[in-house]
Amino acid sequence: MSMNLSEKQHEETKCPHCKKEVTVGFKIEDKEAVSYDVREMGNEVEYSFVSEVECPLCSKEFEIEGSVWIYPEEVINLIQIR
């Protein structure tokens, strides 16, 4: 399953306010390349990112930090929330 980078992403994380496991929606806009891997269709790039999300249960905002692997260009292979 691959997703386009410009689409809204949905990941599970723990809300720091109500301490519940929630699925949050966010866009990856503020990202920074941390490593490259050369593959046959170009570079696979790992980025770290920080996104502001809103908890669907308590409506409070918090930041999530994670890594995203993009390959080929603009296609998300994997997202990991820290």
Ligand SMILES: [Zn+2]
């Ligand atoms: Zn919450």
